[in-house]
Amino acid sequence: MQRRQFFKTASVGVTAIGASLLGSTPATASGSTKSRSTDAEIVRQMTETFRQLDNRFGGGHSRGTTTITSYLTSSVTPMLNDTSRTTAARNELFAAAAELHQVAGWSAYDVGNAADGQRHLRDALKLSQDAGDDALEAEMLAAMSHHAAFNRSRDVAVDMALASRRTAKRSGLVALQAEAAVLEAHGQALKGNTGACFAALGEAERAFERFVPGSGPAWLSYFDNAYLSAKFAHTFRDLGHLAEAEQFARRSLTMSDGYDRGRLFNTALLSSILADQGRVDEACAEATKAVRMSENVRSIRGGAYLADVGRRLAPYQTDRRVGAVYAQMKAVGVPTPA
Structure with a gap:
């Protein structure tokens, strides 16, 4: 992606929002001096596998x-x-354990166990704070905001995003600042606060323009153009700006290999936006792709995204194409409108 292209075709009429998101594949820090304890390294290796x-x-x-x-x-x-x-070894281990609790939290949410998901993220937040790791603390607060938005807990989504923004600023990682800002924007969109939403989107854009590809910790490597595009798409869709939402949803599909669940989410997101525009044929085509992906991805959240597509297609349920999609959804256990 080149700078200054991100919003070129988006007719949102907000001059404060500018250019582009840059793709990123942050690398792990290198050096000849080993600062991690053996136990912390083992935990991190296990966490990466999970x-x-x-x-x-x-x-x-x-x-x-x-x-x-x-x-x-x-x-x-x-x-x-x-x-x-030692204090240094203790802090390194606490940070490694925080990463593992975060993965456990995402996994719990993915199987529909919200209580365990919240508990693991709270544990991850506490461990990050005990380790004195501002970046990890901001990441955990961002995860809490993400899940609050998914569950339509609007006020919590905004509050957690604002807390993440403050901590991300202390960390100095502009990628985290961009993530926290776009999460605030999504929460504000859910609340119907258009002005605050666009202001936060502008902050996310400006922060990401300062990002240097290849920098940042390994656990942040998921954060790239595709990830942030998906968040922009969610935000614009919930504002009712469907043309802009579609543009970002399509960009979100240019994602790295290994994120099959995210590809399912983003494909369903695109389908939902097309359905809202009344483009039934295209919406059904994308929904069919997402249903096929769900056969290899065991995710309650994925099912929720597909069910949302089904609800948005409900005005057209007498259409044979929608009926075919509903039959496919039912075959994989996704509920459809009566």
């Missing part, structure tokens, strides 16, 4: 949530209770 499985197959894969929880209980908690570590 994260890759979660992103590709969803939280319901092979009892993934149970496996992560078991590992936390049997292996990580005893490490955290070990008081013989």
Whole structure:
């Protein structure tokens, strides 16, 4: 993506919003001096394995949530209770454990266990704070905002995003600042606060323009043009700006390999936007793609996105194309309108 192209075709009429999002693949920090404890490195390696499985197959894969929880209980908690570590080693381990709790939280949400998801994210937030890691703390607050928006808890979504923005600013990571700002924008859109929404979108755009590809911690590598485009698409859709929402939804599909669940989400998002525009044939085509993806991704959230598409297609349910999509949804266990 080139700078200054992101909003060129978006006719939102807001001059404060400018240019483009840059793609990113942040690299892990390198150096000859090993600063991580062995235990922290082991936890991070395990976390990366769980994260890759979660992103590709969803939280319901092979009892993934149970496996992560078991590992936390049997292996990580005893490490955290070990008081013989140096302060530096302790902080490194706490940060590693926070990352694992975050993955456990996403996985729990993905199988429909909101209570466990909230508990894991709260634990992750506390561990990040205990480790003195502002970046991780901002990331956990952002995750809380994300889930609040998914559940239409508008005020909580905005509050968590604002807290994330403050902490992200302390961290100095502009990618996190962009993420927190777009999450605030989505929350404001859900509340119907158009002015505040556009202001936050502008902040997200300006922050991401300062991002240097290849910088940032490994756990932030998911954050790129496609990820932020999806958030913009959600925001514009919930504002009722469907043309702009469609543009960003299409850009969100230019994502990296290994994010099969995210591709399912974004394909369903595009279908929902097309349905809202009354473009039934295109909406059904994208919905069919998303249903096929769901056969390999075990995700309650994925099912919720598909069910939302079904509701948006309800005004056209007598159309044979919609009937065919409904039949496909029912075959994979997604409820459809009566």
